[in-house]
Amino acid sequence: MGLVLLGVSVLTFFIAHVVPADPVLAALGEHAREDQIRSYRHAYGLDRPVGVQYLIYVHRLLAGDFGISIRTRRPVAEDLGEFLPATVELGGTAWLVALLLGIPAGILSAIYKDRIFDHLARIGSLIGASMPVFWLGLLLLGSFYYRLRWLPGPGRLDISAIPPPPRTGLLLIDSALAGDGAVFWSALRHLVLPGLTLGLFSTAVIARMTRSAMLEVLYQDYIRTARAKGLAGARVVLRHALRNAMIPTLTIVGISFGNLLSGAVLTETVFAWPGLGRYATTSAISLDFPAVMGVTIVAAVIYTTINLVIDLLYARLDPRVRYE
């Protein structure tokens, strides 16, 4: 994992620095005077060679210091602390949507192969996988918020709601800790549409993978044996087939986290969600290297951790897999 992070930091740092543009101009704007530009550049160490800048960066990073954002002029760690929880809450919901809808849909589709449910599920997942997140978000917002008024509009809370004192930054947890039922309910309702928007792509991918893995397993000899022993259909599917079919599905679940991160940018834009995706894009457009580095490193840590957990889960699911 350390090696991965080192690779990520080197790559991002140097890619960010070969961009032929000046972050200071982006931060100070068109009207900035030469002396302001010079002193700003010096204050952020941007007047030193790139190699030296990198070493200084890594040295500080090891002490937990992500540097100061060129755009917001605050410590990047503070910015990340502010925006990461919103994305974690959104991503978590989306993932939950993907798992709760995708896996059952895949299983049912495999069991009822070539029947109407299977066709509908396959069409659904084709649409889900090919529909642009941005468009889907506007469609859901237009239908369930604007037309039907079943669900609230953009943002994490109702406009009149007062957020609970931040402890974790996760509104559901903070409002539960503060015992504020109204805010909890508001936060939960606000999660539905962006969670669906972000989760549907992964739902489709997971459903398709579960379906094909299940189909492969369902025709194996041991399933026929299980059925021949007279086991109930549900028990055969859930205990014998699903466990074996889960291994490829798990891989996709891990990879789909990457999709969630990239989808988060667009979902957060449509739903005015104050998250890391928006922060990453705005930072990238303003060539805010420290912020881009910070986001990339945090994303890499989360991504590798999740995939590590999934690797460990393989061993739990499949006794043949052993890690020495």
Place this chain on the structure above:
Amino acid sequence: MRIRIAAVVMLVGVLLAPQAPSRAATASDTLVYVNDISDMISLDPAVAYEFSGVLVAQNLYDTLVAFEGEDLTTLKPRLAQSWRIRDGGDVWQIVFQLRPGVKFSTGRPVTAKAVAFSFDRVIALNKSPAFLFKDIGGMKEGDTIAVGSDTVVVSLPKTSSPQAFLSVLTFTVGAIVDPDEAMAHQSGSDRGEAWLRNHSAGTGPYMLDRWDPESRAVLVANPNYWGPKPRLSRVIIQHVPESSTQKFMLESGDADIAADLTPEQVLDLASKPGVMSQDGKLLQLVYVGMNVKQPPLDNVKVREAVRWSIDYDGIIRSLLRGGARKVQTIVPEGLFGFNSSAPFQQDISKAKALLAEAGVGGGFTVEMLVPTGPAPGGPKWADIAAKIQSDLAKAGIKVEIKETVQAQLLGVYRAQKGQMVMILWGPDFPDPDGNATPFSDYAAHSIAWRNQYNDTAAATLAKQAALEPDLTKRRTLYKQLTDKVLHEGPYIVLYQPTKRFGLRQNVQGFVWNPMAYAEFRTVSK
């Protein structure tokens, strides 16, 4: 099976059902203003220089003098009840008499010392807006002196224009901050900068209740406000980056004012119940700069030919949907000294004749740098560029469009390396000098310099006009300058955009100041 089909049909039916008749509305004492506020980095008036930060800070703080509503030509008293400019020998002295009995939101009285503290603080912190005091005003720390508790004297060098400085003072940089409150929260030697980033200590009609970055800023009425109480006691500036989402919120009644709608979306509002649109003036100019050291653009006839090739009316009509004014001189409408002369409209035979006279009758190829994203007024920069490309092609000029992120484009432009660059300019302060000097004085290292336009006569006119105290003479000087640059200069001024808002029909009293902010105290619903 039948049940499933019925369910699907019902779902689709519900989705396509006509709009529910009853709509929510925002609370009656609250204004909800939806806007993209991702540029907000600080609400400290000595630091804020971004659109959304200035919008908020203008409502939290007062300045000594102000322009009210859309009028940027008549200075009105604010915290200063009167002022006069006197000749102090080798300096100009501006003497301000403070309005008596004004208190900060903290309850402390406004004194002359607070004014000196606030002005010195801007210079000492030296953040983005500081150049307005240091370069335009020529001020140093200590140039603002408190005489007694209610008189302030600001000394400016004779090279600075007192009129231009007074218009600088209408902007947030001239806001008066409570010194005791700021210093009580000082960390290091920051004079309270870190604290004032997301707190307020001013005399404005509102105080800052909270600011959640990338989410919203909440303003509540200041109980100590010296003027008439604001009509609405709470203003929520809600961050909504996507314009379609803004429109949903406005039509649903969850927002009272939407600030970033596209021209098409504004047109669409006309057919919707309960909403309306309103235009706001802006002082920005969208223009193309031509580098006069890049042949054949060095030939004044070629530049004139380019200006005659463009279909300005078509750009405003079809791309901006009417959301702009045809302005072709370098001082925008709304400022003193505006010159309404707009002689150019597409005339290809005239353009071709001029090109032939210049010896490039066979046409030429030129590269045009264009920013990414939307231009002021709504359309994409790239779409305007494509229109210009097709217009110029008719005259035999081949334009190669190069779309570039703005930060990168500015790097090239500032290094004098652009051939043609399409970009915008908004004055830093509401005085014609905010445009005249950058556009015509090569030595100012601004726009004229970037286009290598070095015309001593133009630069001299700009300087004379800036310092001229007699308004009639000043107007004549600006007329001479703008006429000269219109034909000889390196610019194609394309249009002056209008900002278009979507409003709930019950919203009244919303006035957009062309310096790109609104005073919410006048809004009611």
